[in-house]
Amino acid sequence: MPLTAAASAREILTGLHDVMAGRGSAQSKLDKVVDLIAEKMESEVCSIYLLRENKLELFATHGLRKEAVHVTKLKLGEGLVGTIANEGRVLNLAEASSHAEFVYRPETGEESFHSFAGVPIVYREAPVGVLSVQHDDPRRYADVEIEALQTVAMVLSELIANARLVDGARRNRLRSAGPLRLSGLKLVAGMAKGQAVFHEPQVLIEHTVAEDTEAERARVYGAFRKMREQIDNIEREAEFGTGEHQEILETYRMFAYDEGWSRRINEAIDSGLTAEAAIERVQQRTRARMREIDDPILQERMHDLEDLANRLLRIVSGRMGTAAQTGLPHDAILIARNLGPAELLEYDKRRLKGVVLEEGSLTAHMTIVARAMGVPVVGRLADVRHIAEDGDMVLVDGDNGSVIIRPSRPLQTSFEQRMALSQKRRAQYEAVRGLAAETLDGARMSVMVNAGLAEDAASLELTGADGIGLFRTEFQFLVSATLPGRESQLKLYKRVLEAAGDKPVIFRTLDIGGDKALPYLSTDSTEAENPSMGWRALRLSLDRSTLMKAQARALIQAASGRVLRVMFPMISEPWEYEQARALFEEQVEWAARGNRKLPERIEFGAMLEVPALAEMLDQLLPRVDFLSIGTNDLTQFLFAADRGDPRLAQRYDWLSPSILRFLKRVIDATAKSGTPVRICGEMAGRPLECMALIGIGANGFSITPAAVGPIKALIRSVDASALRAKMDGWLQKPPQDLRRALTEWARRHDVAVG
Incomplete structure (x- = not known):
């Protein structure tokens, strides 16, 4: 019978309840279960495969040959059943043999069946088996039938677990008595040591x-x-x-x-x-x-x-009670699959030293809150909840994205020494916080920060930065459930300017689209193969001019009586800059007509991220008040290498002569025209790379707040004129390994590159 709604699933569950409550062995119960499901779903075949000794064993069947039971076995990832268990997902196929992973086992006698549907049987979040049905006719099973199968599979997991029919030692095998080092994704920088505490029982x-x-x-x-x-x-x-x-x-x-x-x-x-x-x-x-x-x-x-x-x-x-309610030790390292922002806020910040996640992402709401709390976080650590035990010593290195569980005494001592060194360096950076970013030979540099939160502006004094060189206005859009209106934007921009005080703030207009899609903003376009080079940033804003007009009006009103600095991202040609600037100036006229107080003046800048723009600098520079070079996107475009692809992570180097020659050509052009230029992005926040940038003539940087101390220390320890003379020679005749040459030069001249 084709199933209809929840009532049909309930009918199967009622029968299952009777089977499970009855007498008999687990095998006899599973034999009855497959008969029941096949009858209710009018399927010729219903089979249950269970994970035993790391193989999926045909444990019960209605419709396949009985002699195949306990004989047919599939590895994880092998065949349709192995794929379902390995990936934990549903398969629903009108023609099973057409699937790339289909494997035929002659002992089952399944050659006469066409359609196939299978769902994982999950216990404690891990697949322990597969429930499948097959039919003579080639047809996809209806969604309601798949829902019923998934519900039945959930109930079956209870019977299977209670009867101990599947491998139960998986968790114990993952846990070991000795130290274990795991590499994950660095989400929030910092180092921490403490006891493992599980977020929730x-x-x-x-x-x-x-x-x-x-x-x-x-x-x-x-x-x-x-x-x-x-x-x-x-x-x-x-x-x-x-x-x-x-x-x-x-x-x-x-x-x-x-x-x-x-x-x-x-x-x-x-x-x-x-x-x-x-x-x-x-x-x-x-x-x-x-x-x-x-x-x-x-x-x-x-x-x-x-x-x-x-x-x-x-x-x-x-x-x-989560661990937040039951109490934390004084040095807790929180372990969880994932955390929501509200749950993290429930923890005592004085006791919570670090967070370790099985999942997590750089854009996650929890990551943003953790960064504001100053708690180091490492994510993407598969199975960490099954590897660690409550009370284990855990070392968290948020700077490198690594975690050590149950460290040996030598490992712990080494980690503590690095923590002490890190604290010593922080103290050294603290000492230069209020000092000017000036080289040994008197060259004054500008060190600003990249930001996306109002709280970042409030912490400018703590970092000693000269201002905000890039305020990412899109962040407000990314964390909001609906499109932020002009009033909401106005409040944020005003708060940022007030918190920054006399220090400059450069607002980058929206860089959304591509891989930063907003669910509430329809793009009316098919999914792009290369989102970073697609319909994003200024391209999107110019097409959706109402979006940009609202942002422009909010910025103009927020900066009333102050200097407003705005820059446009992802410019490919000068006409795009002109069009964006004209749109902003139209909104200034709108504000003037409404007798609204205007900014003292507006400075307009462009971001050079697209290499093509470098060929039009003679046309662009006379029209802009400043230029910012976005090294993250620029580098991947120059090398045609996606910076998010781990296979290409080592394929290009910011200290490659080709990158430095390109950047020097741009910096020289801005010097000739008298246009201020600033390097934005991760490259400028790395001491050795920043040293190379100083060597090609750069004197303005916008970096993460955490990098301000190290970069100031670098600047104050280097002779810029001597470095530039050396870099000129290296770029004319590059050494075999420029990174090594720079490192050696820094060592000989006592430059603080860390």
């Missing part, structure tokens, strides 16, 4: 099939009310006040009140699941969607929903 779902559907629904409603109260309290009590962090929490709150999410949980209860099982069922669906989403912003929204589901599950099960 594992909520084990003991009962999946509901006895009383209405009672389960009432439990979920009560849990939703409690969860929403908690989120509202966190939002009221957050220390950050207004700003981007507040917007993050408002987005998070929006999910907590989302009716669509609560409706999906209700539908799962209708199918016959308990409240806990229904929440977990919807979570599994969310995780499956997360694996399919490439957009980091949408992925982050899904992470927020996962975070809320974990909170709801703890409430409904009565296990509400």
Whole structure:
């Protein structure tokens, strides 16, 4: 019978409940289960494969040859069944043999069946088997049938785990007595040492099939009310006040009140699941969607929903305490699959020394909040929750993106020495904070910071930076659930200017689009193969002129009575700059007509990221007030190498003579025209690379706040004229290894390159 809605899934679950409650061996119960599912779904075949000794063994079947049971075995990743278990995803095929991973096993007698659908059987977030159905006719199974299979697979995991039919030592094998070094993604810089603390106790779902559907629904409603109260309290009590962090929490709150999410949980209860099982069922669906989403912003929204589901599950099960509520040791290293921003804010900042995540991303809301809290974070550490144990000593190196679990005494001593050295260096950088960025031979440099938060402007005094050389205005758009209006933008820009005081702030207009897509802003275009070179930044803003007009008006009003500095990103040709500037000047006229107070003056600049623009500097420089060179994008365009592709990470070097020659040509042109130029991006924040930039004539830099101290120390230890004479010779006749030559020169001349 074709299934219709949750009632059909409930019919199968009722039969499953009777089978599981009855007498008999686990094998006999699974034999009855496959018969039941095949009958209810009118499928010729239903099979269960279980993971045993790292192979998927055909454990029960209706429709395939019985002699294949316990004989047919597939490796993880082998065939359709192995692919489902290995990737943890659903396959739904009208013609199974057409799939690239199809493997035919003659002993099963499956050659007469065409359609195939399979879902993973998951226990404690890891696939332990596969439930599949097959049919004579080539047809895809309906979505409601797949939903029913997934629900049944969830209930089966309870029977399988209780009967100990699958490998149970996976976690123990991953844990070892000795030290283990893991490499991940550096999310927030810093070093920390402490005890492993798990963010949340594992909520084990003991009962999946509901006895009383209405009672389960009432439990979920009560849990939703409690969860929403908690989120509202966190939002009221957050220390950050207004700003981007507040917007993050408002987005998070929006999910907590989302009716669509609560409706999906209700539908799962209708199918016959308990409240806990229904929440977990919807979570599994969310995780499956997360694996399919490439957009980091949408992925982050899904992470927020996962975070809320974990909170709801703890409430409904009565296990509400995370480590934040149960208390932390004085030196806690928090371990989690992922964290939402609200959950991180619940922790005592005095005790929380570091965070280690199985997932996490640079654009994640949690990462932004952690950076504001000053907590080092390393992400993308697969299986770390199964490798570490509560109370283990953990060393977190957020500068290098590495973690050591259960370090030996020598490893711990070495780490402590590096921490002490890092603290000593910070003290040295602190000593130069208030001093001018001036070289030994008296050349004055400008050291500014890149920013995206109002809080970054407030911390200018702490870093000793000369101002904000690049304020990324798109960040407000990336963390917002809806398009920020002019008033919202105005408040942010005004707050930034007020916090910066007399120090200059350069606002970069929106750099969105490409790989920074906004879910609420339709692009009406197909997915780009090369998003960094696609419809983004100024290209998008000029096409969507209302977006740019709103931003221009907000900036003009925010800077009333002050100097407004604006630069346009991703310019390829001078006419794009002219068009953007003209649009801004039209908004100045609009403000004047409305008798609004205008900025004291407006300085317009361009970002050189597209190499083609370097060929038009003679046309561009007379028209701009300043130029910024964006080394991140520029480098990847010059080398045709995606900087996000780890396979190409070592293929190009910022100290390549070709890059330095290109940059020198641009810097020389700006010097000739008298146009101020600033190097923005990661290259300028690395001491050795910055030394090379000084050597080709650069004297203005915009870098991360953490790099200001090291770069100031470098500048104050170098003789710029001697370095420039040496660099001229090296660029005319490059040495075999310019990086090594620079390092040796720095060593001989006591230059502080770290």
